[in-house]
Amino acid sequence: MTGVPPMRRAIGGGTMLAGVIGWPVSHSRSPLLHNFWLARYGIDGAYVPLPVRPGLFDVAVRGLQAAGFRGANVTIPHKEAAFAIADHLHRSAVRSGSVNTLVFAGDGRIEAHSTDGDGFVANLEAHGVDVTRGPALVLGAGGAARAIVASLTDRGIAVSIANRTRARAEDLAHALASPETRIAVTDWDRWTDGLPDHALLVNTTSLGMHGGPDDVFAPDLARAPAGMVVADIVYVPRMTPLLRAAAARGLPVVDGTGMLLHQARLGFREWFGVDPAVDADIQALLDADLAG
Ligand SMILES: NC(=O)c1ccc[n+]([C@@H]2O[C@H](COP(=O)([O-])OP(=O)(O)OC[C@H]3O[C@@H](n4cnc5c(N)ncnc54)[C@H](OP(=O)(O)O)[C@@H]3O)[C@@H](O)[C@H]2O)c1
Incomplete structure (x- = not known):
């Protein structure tokens, strides 16, 4: 496939971290999309699947925060817990009654958005x-x-x-x-x-x-x-x-x-500082994954 950058990069002390919290989470396409963008923009970052059992959401989020993660996407079954743990619910979260993106702010606050x-x-x-x-x-x-x-x-x-x-x-x-x-x-x-x-x-x-x-x-x-x-x-x-x-x-x-591609942009921008493009290359990557 043309235009698709290599997916593997060295991880070091300065690597910025984010991930997707769910149970199960192995089906999530988010790691594929975010790691593609990280490679494309040459960002020292990594995005990982985070399988977290029901009941362990809060302890997992506090642990990720303590470990220096920038934030996380949240999927089933943790969307209500994500709503509850937020220090600041952005308008999108309030209006949609749900949260799929957490941003760990520098002052320790947890910001919550819904990007769907x-x-x-x-x-x-x-x-x-x-x-x-x-x-x-x-x-x-x-x-x-x-x-x-x-x-x-x-x-x-x-x-x-x-x-x-x-x-x-x-x-x-x-x-x-x-x-x-x-x-x-x-x-x-x-x-x-x-x-x-x-x-x-x-x-x-x-x-x-x-x-x-x-x-x-x-x-x-x-x-x-x-x-x-x-x-x-x-x-x-x-x-x-x-x-x-x-x-x-x-x-x-x-x-x-x-929609799946565009809803991922806000989190990437907040965690890694670049508004990523939804272009033919990432569309082709997603299509190939869905077909496979
Ligand atoms: N493209 C994206 O990025 C994206 C993002 C989010 C979700 N989705 C997709 O959107 C769909 C809905 O997700 P959700 O989270 O909103 O699910 P949800 O909260 O469980 O809602 C499911 C909806 O489907 C209706 N429904 C289910 N079975 C039905 C049937 N046999 N006949 C008529 N209506 C039926 C439900 O109606 P009742 O209220 O009557 O049960 C309800 O309105 C899923 O397929 C999901 O994969 C896509």
């Missing part, structure tokens, strides 16, 4: 989508949905949410309600009726995911207006049945791999 929502929006922008153009129809009301709805509404976009469990969609709308936000809840059984009123459709459910609850999820998009952007955050497979159905109708599509 802004990563989603940054990826849309990278695909040339005018994100100020709404309204958006969001399928799902889980953790990822909340982060995405928060980021969309923060940009003034009106959002309709359709979720199998309607009460969960209503809870999400309630949690994010403010005088500035416009969030409606729509019936899961009839969400395709609302397609003509929307410019962006986002699947945040696990439908369409390989090995998920329904990996052939391909709703009827006959009512989608011309030019509607269809985005899926499921990234295995990269082209989900929903995206294939949209592409077959000539609609622009945005797959879930770009």
Whole structure:
């Protein structure tokens, strides 16, 4: 593969350290992405998987801090513990109700961010989508949905949410309600009726995911207006049945791999001091890993 720098570098006393805390954590693509960027920018740093059992999160985080780590990403099952341990929750964490990135500040404080929502929006922008153009129809009301709805509404976009469990969609709308936000809840059984009123459709459910609850999820998009952007955050497979159905109708599509790449940028910038580029090389690296 062209343009991909060597992945192994010497580790020494000055090496800056970060990692991803989860249980299990071996499936995480974060080490692949961060170590690629470290090599690309010639940074003396390393990013490691940190398998931490449930119940040991706090002791692990305090230990990493004491050992001089710059911070960490946090994944299942520790996202609630990460929320609780933070000394300062940034707006993204408060709005999305979750934390996936911890930054250990020089004064000993733990700063917490959620980067999924802004990563989603940054990826849309990278695909040339005018994100100020709404309204958006969001399928799902889980953790990822909340982060995405928060980021969309923060940009003034009106959002309709359709979720199998309607009460969960209503809870999400309630949690994010403010005088500035416009969030409606729509019936899961009839969400395709609302397609003509929307410019962006986002699947945040696990439908369409390989090995998920329904990996052939391909709703009827006959009512989608011309030019509607269809985005899926499921990234295995990269082209989900929903995206294939949209592409077959000539609609622009945005797959879930770009969100995965963009959500990693904030942590890298905070820990290692460079805003890393999401370019064709790192996309190819991720694609090859997902295919393998
Ligand atoms: N691209 C990225 O960077 C990225 C980042 C985060 C997550 N993701 C992907 O996003 C998906 C959701 O993640 P999450 O953390 O939000 O999960 P979550 O909190 O567990 O939410 C799952 C959502 O899927 C819905 N769902 C599950 N099974 C369903 C079914 N059979 N029929 C209809 N709806 C169903 C749930 O509806 P109910 O409320 O009715 O159960 C809920 O809205 C996963 O596939 C994950 O891999 C991608």
